[in-house]
Amino acid sequence: MSTLRKDPLSHGWVIYTDEEYQKPEAPARVVNMPAGGCLYCEKNESMTLPEVAAYRQGGLKNGPGWTVRAVPNAHAVLHIEGKTNRRGEGLYDMMNGIGAHEVIVETPDHSALLHLSSVEKIAEILHMLRDRMNDLMRDPRFRYMQIFRNYGDVAGAVHPHPHSQIIALPIVPRWVYEEINHAQEYWKIKERCVFCDILAQDSDGPRMVYENEGFVALTPFASKFPFETWVYPKEHLNSYHLATDESLLVLADAVKSVLTLLATALEDPPYNLIIHSSPAQPEKRYNTPTAKLNDYYHWHIEIIPRATKVAGFEYGTGFYINSVLPEKAAEILRGQLTPPG
């Protein structure tokens, strides 16, 4: 018997079948060097647009010596100059593609793998992502800062050099917006954060994947994809840009651990890693007379292994079919923690 589950955050339903799970066809790791050299490697800094930020152990701006480097994406989908100019066209709405699109080059090492990097190195990358988010939050045109990491060709990575991206958007993405709305509805009834309630219900339960002193990794009750895993801060906090340096070190341990479990269980799967966090300027539209955004929203990381072929009709319905129950996925992931025996 298959089962339907409702995601308390998106309010979408997912069908769980009992088909056999298939591992990804090929591991994600690609270490080949692009023809003409890699624009994100050290000494090739002139191949990128001028950097917007870098952590350096030496050297000059736009030269070698950096450990993490943020540059504008040369193929940016949004551009920084101009006004959004919201306008209509008959019954339709549109605006200019104003925003920012940056690449965070995570390391000079072309063939580094994130999950094999040290906790300190991962914390340094998380630090840069937080700093860039903080900087972009100051621009009043931007409503949402979307941080994401595509790993592997199948997951949409167009460049093999280890990197993350941040897109500053003039609107809040639809699914973040819905998550916020549903968290607000939950608060109205319970006067509690739905994410905190999820942590209370699922910590130490069958969907638990990993826990350290500051973070919990869970497979969601209604995960859309097999082995989808979310990482939540235990302490209620609405936005990633407010995370402290100390907490980023603890987060780095959680991220390294979850990615290592996924890499072991699924043999280096391609994945998308996405941070869901508060929109900018909450006082304008997300604070209500009885609750501030920070009361009811709780930032988190969603890691979606791209291990299954995307099925057909999800695109037209928003209805997902998943062949791996989250309890089974969590059990398999936890099983990688200790050698079998």
Next chain:
Amino acid sequence: MSTLRKDPLSHGWVIYTDEEYQKPEAPARVVNMPAGGCLYCEKNESMTLPEVAAYRQGGLKNGPGWTVRAVPNAHAVLHIEGKTNRRGEGLYDMMNGIGAHEVIVETPDHSALLHLSSVEKIAEILHMLRDRMNDLMRDPRFRYMQIFRNYGDVAGAVHPHPHSQIIALPIVPRWVYEEINHAQEYWKIKERCVFCDILAQDSDGPRMVYENEGFVALTPFASKFPFETWVYPKEHLNSYHLATDESLLVLADAVKSVLTLLATALEDPPYNLIIHSSPAQPEKRYNTPTAKLNDYYHWHIEIIPRATKVAGFEYGTGFYINSVLPEKAAEILRGQLTPPG
């Protein structure tokens, strides 16, 4: 300059970039015969579960002689027996996987291509889909009948024999539900159907792809995917199951025409074809004191060519990036109507 557009139906935003569009890597057509024979071919009727319906020119039930045949999907994601048993688990909601999942075998001809079939043959398939929908609507456990057609491996087709599918669901899929909600909101303000307004604004405009006496095909103002094309009945009607035999013949012409334009322009792309229609039992939850579901909702077909690699962060955000403006897509599709010269 890229542009952002808001879909008036989903309320999702799409970024239009000016990247170069890439055609699909390989055409969708696959005519190979599965090892062990094809379970959907004539004379192999015993390889499927017993048929639930068939149009026949002769022969006995579950034997040869049929032209269209509906059978339960042997790998059904939902099953017909039992009660839905909605229940909670702490803060979560779940129910049993009750529903129906049927395969509509469109023709005995293993290598037929839908867009090359006659208008009468396509009408016969549409007729069966409508009849199966009508039959399933009678089961009070089912809230929504999702009709879809996956064409090509990339689009999720697991079998090369021409077929469509219908899934009877105990819930309304998220995106259909949102479309209904947004159409209802629009009605509250305008007292008009938003789909009818779209047809009024876009017919004869730059997003027009094809028109006949009963149907209009348009690329949506905020299409999520390149060359996405929707087919709407001109006459306001909320549900596909109410379509008349005469209108199905006119619809068959529109479907054949649009699929032919797509096959020519994109060299036989894989695609998903999805019918969005009214949920069952509207009096229970979709009729309001001032408007019935049939006032504000309008059934339609969405055809989504799977011609681009699925990009990364859409999964976590519901935010789409599309490199082909719908006006450009419509122009290219219209250009296939007459030979270049």
